[in-house]
Amino acid sequence: MHEHDVLVIGGGGAGLRAAIAAHEEGADVAIVTKLHPVRSHTGAAEGGINAAIREGDDWELHAYDTMKGSDYLGDAPAIETLAQDSPEETVQLEHWGMPFSREDDGRVSQRPFGGLSFPRTTYAGAETGHHLLHVMYEQVVKRGIQVYDEWYVSNLAVTDHDDAEDRECHGVVAYDIKTGAVEGFKARNGVILATGGTGQVYDHTTNAVANTGDGAAMAYRAGVPLEDMEFVQFHPTTLPSTGVLISEGVRGEGGILYNSEGERFMFEYGYANNAGELASRDVVSRAELTEVNAGRGVEDEYVYLDMRHLGEERITDRLENILHLARDFEGVDALEEPMPVKPGQHYEMGGIETDENGETLIDGLYAAGECACVSVHGSNRLGGNALPELIVFGARAGRHAAGADLGEAEITKGKTAEIEEEDGLDTPVEPGAVPSGDDEAVADGSDDVAADGGAAVVDPDETVRRAVERERTRIEELMQKDEGIKHSDLRADLQQSMTENVNVFRNEDGLKQALEDIREVREAYQDVYVNDPSRTFNTDLIHTIETRNLIDLAEAITLGALARDEFRGAHWRQEHQERKDDEWLKHTMLSWNDGTPELWYKPVILEGEDKTYEPKERSY
Amino acid sequence: MSTQVPEEKEQSETEQEVNAETEAEISEGASYGDQRRDQRDAQRRQSVSGAPADIEGESFRLKVFRYDPEVEGKMEPRFDDFAVPKQKGMTVLDALIYARDRYDTTLTFRHSCRQAVCGSDALFINGRQRLGCQTQISDLEEPVRVEPLPHQDVVKDLVVDMEHFYDQMHAVEPFFQPEEDPDGDLEEYRQTRENREKIKMSTRCIWCGACMSSCNIAAGDNQYLGPAAINKAYRFAMDEREGENMKEHRLNVMDQEHGVWRCQTQFSCTNVCPKDIPLTEHIQELKREAVKQNLKFW
Ligand SMILES: Cc1cc2nc3c(=O)[nH]c(=O)nc-3n(C[C@H](O)[C@H](O)[C@H](O)COP(=O)(O)OP(=O)(O)OC[C@H]3O[C@@H](n4cnc5c(N)ncnc54)[C@H](O)[C@@H]3O)c2cc1C
Ligand code: SF4
Ligand code: FES
Numbered sequence: 001m002h003e004h005d006v007l008v009i010g011g012g013g014a015g016l017r018a019a020i021a022a023h024e025e026g027a028d029v030a031i032v033t034k035l036h037p038v039r040s041h042t043g044a045a046e047g048g049i050n051a052a053i054r055e056g057d058d059w060e061l062h063a064y065d066t067m068k069g070s071d072y073l074g075d076a077p078a079i080e081t082l083a084q085d086s087p088e089e090t091v092q093l094e095h096w097g098m099p100f101s102r103e104d105d106g107r108v109s110q111r112p113f114g115g116l117s118f119p120r121t122t123y124a125g126a127e128t129g130h131h132l133l134h135v136m137y138e139q140v141v142k143r144g145i146q147v148y149d150e151w152y153v154s155n156l157a158v159t160d161h162d163d164a165e166d167r168e169c170h171g172v173v174a175y176d177i178k179t180g181a182v183e184g185f186k187a188r189n190g191v192i193l194a195t196g197g198t199g200q201v202y203d204h205t206t207n208a209v210a211n212t213g214d215g216a217a218m219a220y221r222a223g224v225p226l227e228d229m230e231f232v233q234f235h236p237t238t239l240p241s242t243g244v245l246i247s248e249g250v251r252g253e254g255g256i257l258y259n260s261e262g263e264r265f266m267f268e269y270g271y272a273n274n275a276g277e278l279a280s281r282d283v284v285s286r287a288e289l290t291e292v293n294a295g296r297g298v299e300d301e302y303v304y305l306d307m308r309h310l311g312e313e314r315i316t317d318r319l320e321n322i323l324h325l326a327r328d329f330e331g332v333d334a335l336e337e338p339m340p341v342k343p344g345q346h347y348e349m350g351g352i353e354t355d356e357n358g359e360t361l362i363d364g365l366y367a368a369g370e371c372a373c374v375s376v377h378g379s380n381r382l383g384g385n386a387l388p389e390l391i392v393f394g395a396r397a398g399r400h401a402a403g404a405d406l407g408e409a410e411i412t413k414g415k416t417a418e419i420e421e422e423d424g425l426d427t428p429v430e431p432g433a434v435p436s437g438d439d440e441a442v443a444d445g446s447d448d449v450a451a452d453g454g455a456a457v458v459d460p461d462e463t464v465r466r467a468v469e470r471e472r473t474r475i476e477e478l479m480q481k482d483e484g485i486k487h488s489d490l491r492a493d494l495q496q497s498m499t500e501n502v503n504v505f506r507n508e509d510g511l512k513q514a515l516e517d518i519r520e521v522r523e524a525y526q527d528v529y530v531n532d533p534s535r536t537f538n539t540d541l542i543h544t545i546e547t548r549n550l551i552d553l554a555e556a557i558t559l560g561a562l563a564r565d566e567f568r569g570a571h572w573r574q575e576h577q578e579r580k581d582d583e584w585l586k587h588t589m590l591s592w593n594d595g596t597p598e599l600w601y602k603p604v605i606l607e608g609e610d611k612t613y614e615p616k617e618r619s620y
Numbered sequence: 621m622s623t624q625v626p627e628e629k630e631q632s633e634t635e636q637e638v639n640a641e642t643e644a645e646i647s648e649g650a651s652y653g654d655q656r657r658d659q660r661d662a663q664r665r666q667s668v669s670g671a672p673a674d675i676e677g678e679s680f681r682l683k684v685f686r687y688d689p690e691v692e693g694k695m696e697p698r699f700d701d702f703a704v705p706k707q708k709g710m711t712v713l714d715a716l717i718y719a720r721d722r723y724d725t726t727l728t729f730r731h732s733c734r735q736a737v738c739g740s741d742a743l744f745i746n747g748r749q750r751l752g753c754q755t756q757i758s759d760l761e762e763p764v765r766v767e768p769l770p771h772q773d774v775v776k777d778l779v780v781d782m783e784h785f786y787d788q789m790h791a792v793e794p795f796f797q798p799e800e801d802p803d804g805d806l807e808e809y810r811q812t813r814e815n816r817e818k819i820k821m822s823t824r825c826i827w828c829g830a831c832m833s834s835c836n837i838a839a840g841d842n843q844y845l846g847p848a849a850i851n852k853a854y855r856f857a858m859d860e861r862e863g864e865n866m867k868e869h870r871l872n873v874m875d876q877e878h879g880v881w882r883c884q885t886q887f888s889c890t891n892v893c894p895k896d897i898p899l900t901e902h903i904q905e906l907k908r909e910a911v912k913q914n915l916k917f918w
Contacts, residue, residue, distance in 0.1 A: 036782070038827050039730075039738040053806060087806060094808045097796025097859065099816055099823050106810030130737055131823060138795035178775065208732040241709040244735045328736065328754045331709045488721035532726035534690045537776045540725045 001464060004030040004146070006401045007172060007187040008194060009153050009215060011037030013129070013390035014369025014397075015194030016136035017089075018358075021398030022192075023143050029402070030146040032153055032174050032185060034210065034542070037137045041196055041208040042390065045129025046247045046321070047113065048121035049391075050384040051090035052083065054110060057118040059083035063608065066385060069115045069280075070378025071569040072585060072615040073228070076608035077410040078374040081356045081396075086388035089395060090122055098135040100124045113384045114248060114280055121384040126247060126321045132387060148185075150177040152542050153214065154475075156191065156222045157184065157467035158362060160456040164223025164591070165414055169365035170460040173471040177542065180535025182472050184464040190401030192358065192366040193219060194394065198348045200546070201554045202503075203495035205345035206238055206245040215371040217549035219352045220556065224360045225414065225589045227373040228350035229553070230560030233381055233570050234504045236284035238344030240302045244329040246341055248383055250322055251277040253314070255307040257288070258338065259296040265303070282380060282570045285343035285504045292342075304338035343504055347386065349377040349570065350560070353589065355409035358397025368397040374411070375587065378604075379569025415600065420586070422599035425563050428512045429519040431555050433595035434526055478544060484529030487544040494521045494547075494554055502558050507574035511562040518555050525551060555597065560588040563599055581615050679703040681763035682715050684727065688776045697774075699765075700724070706757065712745055712766060713752035716778075729778035736894060739826035742833070743778055744770055749830035749892040769833035785829045788846050792853040792873060799863040809861040822855040822902060824895040831889035831899055843878040847889035847899040850880060854902040857909070868913060875910040883907075 006022040008015045011033035022029040031037065052062045062083035067074055094100055100108040101123055112119040124131040140147065157171040171186040195215030199207020220226050237246040251257075257277050259265045266272050271287035272279035279287075288303050297303060307315060307322070312335055315323065326334040351373035358366040358374075369390045376389055400406050412418075457463050497517035501510035525548060532540035566580040567573055586601040606613045682702045688694035702719040704710075713731055720727040730740040734753045741752040744767040746760050757764060772780035802809055831847040832838050838846045845853075856862055857870040874880045880903055889899040 035732060035738070035740070036786075036827075039732055039740050041733060041738070043737045043826070044733050044735060091806050091808055095796075095798075095801065097798075097856070097861070099819060099859075100808075102811055102813045102816050104813065106812055108808055125820070127737075127824070130826070134823075135796075141790055142795035208738065209734065210732045239709075241707070242711075242714075242734055325735065328756065329709065329711065329734075331756055331758060486721075486725055488725060492721070531724075532728075534688050534726070534776065536688060536690050537728050537779050539728050543725075 001184040001186055001461070002030070003186045003188065004028050005187070005189045006030075006192065006398070007032060007185055007190075008192045008398070009033070009172060010040070010194035010196060010369070010371075011035065011137070011147065011149065012040035012194060012196050012369060013042035013132055013136065013387065014196075014394040015040075015192070016133070016140055017391045017394030018192045018194055018368055018398035018401070019145050020136065020139050020143065021395040022402040023145055025399050025402035025404050027189060027402035029398075030148060030185075031140070032148045032151045032172065034150065034152045034177065034214075036149040037140070037147060038134060040133060041211055042133045043130045044206070044208065044245070045132070045387055046126045046245065047249065048111065048123030048128045048384045049086070049090050049132070049387040050113070050116065050120050050382070051086040051122050051388060052118070052120055053087045053090060053108075053122065054118075054120070057120050059087070061117055062086070062120060064613070065116050066376060066382060067378075067613045068616070068618060069380055069382040069385075070376070071380055071579065071618055072581070072606065072613065073231075073375070073378030073568060073587070073604055075375050075411055075605040076613060077605060078356050078376045080608050082376045082385070082388060082392050085392040085395075089388065089391040093132060093135060093391070096135050096139050098124060098131050112252075113382070114278065115382045116384070126249060126319075128387065148174070151175065152177055152545070153218070154545055155467050155471050156218050156365065157186075157464040158222045158365070159458045159463050161458070162456075165361060167223055168363040168458070169222070171464045171467075173464075173467045175471075175475070175542075177537055180538060182468060182475060184468040186460060186464045187364065189403060190364045190366055192368060192397050192401055193352060193371055194367070194369045195371045197370040198550075198553050199345050200491070201495065201498050201550050201557065202345040203492070203499050204238070204243045204342075206235055206243050207345065212546035212549055213348070213371065213553045214546060214549050215367065216352050217552045219360060219362075219365065219367060220552060220590070220592050222362060222365070223592060224362055224365065225353045225591045226350060226556050227353040227587050227589055228375060228379070228560065229348070229556040229590065230564055230588060231349035231377075231379045231570050232345060232557060233281060233347040233349060234285045234343040235346035236281055236288055236343050237305055237341040238346075239326070239330045240340050240342050242329045243344045244325055245344075245346070246305060246322055246325065246339060250305060250307055250319060253307070253318055254310055255305050256309070257284070258304045258306060259291045260298045260303075261296055263296070265291050265296070280380070281346075281383075282572070286572060288341075288343055289504050298340060302340045302342040305341045306338035307334060308336070308338065347381055349373070349375075349379065349381055353413060354393075355411040355413055356393070356396065357400045357406045357409050358393055359400065359409065359413065361414040366397040366401050368393045379571055411605065412602070416602070418603055419589075420601045422563055422601065425559070425599055427515055427559070427562070429516050431515060431519070431559060432592075432597045434523055475541065478528070478530045478541060479533065481529035484527040485524050486531070487528055487540070487547040490521050490524055490528060491543070491547045491550060494518065494550055498554050498557070502554075502561055505572060505574065506561055508562070511558055514558045515555070515562070518551060518558065522551050556590050559590060559597060559599060563588055585615070679705050680757065682719055683763045683765045684716070684719065684778070685767040686727075686777055687774055700727075701763070710757045711753050712743070712750075712755045712757060712760070712764060713741055715757060715764065716752060716766065728776050737826055739828035742769055742828035742830040742894070744768060744833075749834050751828060751830070751894045754894055769829060771833050771839040772829070780829075782829060784842070785827070785832055785846075785848070788832070788849040789827065789852055791845060792849045793870075794852045794856075796856065796859075796862065797866050798861055799866060811859075811861055815858075815860045819855050819858050821897050822851050822858070824897055825851055826895060828894060830892045830894060834888040834892045836886060836888070837882050837884060841878060841882060844882045845879055847883075847903065850874065850883075850906065851897060851899050851902050854906055857906065871906065871910045871913050874906050875913075880907045880910060
């Protein structure tokens with residue numbers, strides 16, 4: 001058994017920042033990650049980091065913009081913390097050597113971004129995430145922080161208490177991808193989940209193949225609530241065949257969207273008469289799909305994004321990267337022809353419920369980054385607000401886990417007095433785990449906590465040991481079967497249904513259809529088998545375990561979307577075309593409850609440090 | 621183990637067997653999910669049929685290197701053939717994923733971002749180091765032949781051991797070491813636009829290992845730092861924020877037996893770097909700087 005004070009799961013922006021912070025606090029910290037840190041998806045971020053670091057700007061403006069952008073579904077204490085801490089955190093990156101773009105006076109540059117009242121997006125070319133990731137990894141190397149790379153964390157070691165609130169997390173179980181060994185990792189002080197996004201729930205996403213939401217699914221099954229999962233951001237300009245992102249920068253520089261008739265539809269059909277192509281992401285995504293549905297899409301699938309008129313010089317100067325992307329990933333020369341684009345899944349606003357110190361409902365378990373929901377983005381994330389979230393809340397989680405006193409959190413966790421139960425959500429099928437035979441470990445891992453009916457295990461070492469045993473049995477079971485269903489078929493079916501039914505446009509029938517499809521996939525998963533018998537680098541096994549996580553998260557997204565009968569931010573419902581502040585200024589919460597998902601709500605906190613944010617119409 | 625499989629042998633025996641096997645799978649083994657997806661793909665192909673690069677219904681041959689130290693039948697390196705339908709915009713990585721998900725889930729390779737930023741899928745494709753995700757099938761001659769990076773130990777199929785590469789990267793003190801901090805927490809270091817421009821290309825490295833694998837000298841001298849690590853050192857040595865003393869220290873690290881002087885300017889690293897980093901030029905510049913520094917002390 002490996003043992004450290006603090007274990008950080010994930011080596012992306014949030015994980016690296018958390019590890020550095022815990023180390024600075026004096027903890028013995030280790031990072032366990034399924035990809036080598038520099039392979040994490042943070043490296044794909046293009047646009048930049050929002051931080052109020054200039055004269056004329058201040059954190060309060062940043063907080064206000066963020067609250068408005070969230071469509072009043074963000075929690076003020078989280079949003080204000082983000083805005084207050086991000087200047088120092090961003091300058092800290094500069095002090096670690098980050099090659100930010102520069103002004104004439106040698107200071108770092110900032111640029112305007114959608115929804116911001118001040119040009120506060122600090123950037124390093126169109127490769128901000130790449131630099132952020134590498135600079136932080138360099139600091140990890142400098143500090144000699146131990147990294148277990150290509151170790152897949154497949155389960156949390158959580159005590160067996162009946163009530164999730166009483167449970168404690170003492171470590172994780174991880175699988176050494178290179179050798180196949182399943183081992184326990186004990187954390188004396190805390191485990192921080194920083195496992196990133198869930199894009200693979202959809203078949204068309206800007207996210208990496210590794211973004212399978214493992215941390216969120218594991219925390220959920222261990223008893224931590226998932227928050228606001230229905231809010232999925234779709235980016236309007238992704239390449240049709242791969243989902244590769246074409247940065248908002250193209251429209252920022254003057255790129256134009258056309259339909260198949262050659263019409264500039266954002267104006268022609270009145271989707272956004274003021275902002276046109278530069279309307280917010282949700283608005284443009286809906287406009288594009290409306291065009292396609294009205295028969296004005298190209299090949300019934302996409303629209304055109306044209307930047308040819310900007311001229312070769314300006315394009316190579318400011319959008320060079322886009323030329324490479326269009327050529328390499330779509331085979332299109334964007335200097336000669338318009339680029340085909342369509343909306344694609346981009347960001348999961350919801351996630352593991354945490355407070356502003358990164359703590360979850362379970363003692364000793366933290367979360368930060370895209371896998372967490374603290375909640376700063378509410379129902380719609382502004383461009384440039386995810387990277388500061390990684391460093392601000394990554395650092396806080398790291399410090400807190402290492403024992404620093406960050407003060408009492410204002411955001412509550414779990415079911416407090418103010419919660420409201422959902423009773424009456426009409427689901428066509430029973431959601432949640434497929435019932436299993438009693439004693440045996442279930443191959444799909446749904447017995448993550450307290451399933452074997454024995455005496456409750458609370459001793460830390462024993463908790464880890466037992467979790468390891470369960471995991472070994474589960475993996476053996478998966479490997480032993482000689483035939484069955486391939487994970488790739490299940491994953492594809494799941495992704496296809498989510499894309500058809502829980503996309504930009506949503507309606508009740510579609511959402512119910514998705515729940516039925518998810519159930520079907522869940523049941524079929526009982527017959528999943530791993531064809532590869534090898535212990536060495538068995539990606540067949542890893543993808544099989546990941547697919548299970550995708551099923552639980554797809555269901556959480558769909559249940560939340562079915563429950564929320566209003567139109568807010570990224571969540572559009574055909575039957576409900578208005579924001580219903582009277583009813584819906586609340587977070588959708590989902591608890592696993594030993595296999596039976598339970599929906600409940602907790603109020604949004606609009607009360608800030610010295611003002612209360614009043615919901616207003618969101619128009620740009 | 622080495623990645624060299626003699627072309628002759630592989631053509632004559634093993635491949636034919638495997639060929640027969642995969643062909644069979646292609647025709648009858650299609651599951652319900654596969655059939656549904658085939659339909660959808662067909663629709664998709666139809667819907668983009670006007671596009672010139674799309675050749676409807678046509679497949680190409682993907683020849684993939686296979687090896688697993690543990691599994692009988694795979695311990696002897698071989699090539700497998702897969703028939704993959706052509707699609708507009710298809711990359712080598714797409715084709716590998718297709719082959720894995722449809723025909724053989726044991727086919728193993730690293731991949732993640734699909735957009736040339738994570739550096740996981742550097743492979744030896746038609747005899748050259750490239751990123752699978754960045755390489756269009758339509759740019760390649762058929763059959764498309766995919767092998768692991770040469771001069772690296774093969775773990776399994778297309779996966780190579782990257783430890784040595786990481787060790788060399790770590791050996792050059794790959795972190796910012798300024799001499800003094802700016803006053804005040806919110807004060808940045810000043811850096812001129814020109815200086816940022818100078819280091820810009822060097823900061824684009826994604827640690828894919830293509831350069832190292834293409835380098836003859838690195839292949840013969842295990843201790844040679846190699847182009848990626850030297851480029852990393854260049855990135856810091858040329859960053860004016862670190863200061864002159866630190867630059868001297870960095871040049872000393874480079875000016876050693878297995879450092880910059882090993883480079884014989886063959887340009888193979890520069891030719892294969894997927895991020896177009898002028899590696900050889902950077903190495904040459906460090907050589908010149910090292911010489912200048914020595915002159916100072918004479
Ligand atoms: C194309 C693109 C462009 C973007 N541009 C911007 C932008 O300009 N500005 C902005 O603010 N935001 C942007 N975002 C959003 C932002 O980049 C992401 O939200 C953020 O990088 C996520 O970071 P993370 O640390 O939470 O996760 P990741 O960087 O995805 O890291 C996750 C880590 O967890 C590890 N992991 C996952 N599962 C396991 C497991 N089971 N066991 C062990 N390890 C595991 C992985 O190996 C990885 O190291 C963009 C996102 C995309 C996709
Ligand atoms: S220098 Fe280029 S080829 Fe070498 S590791 Fe970096 S990106 Fe890859
Ligand atoms: S998959 Fe990331 S570089 Fe190719």
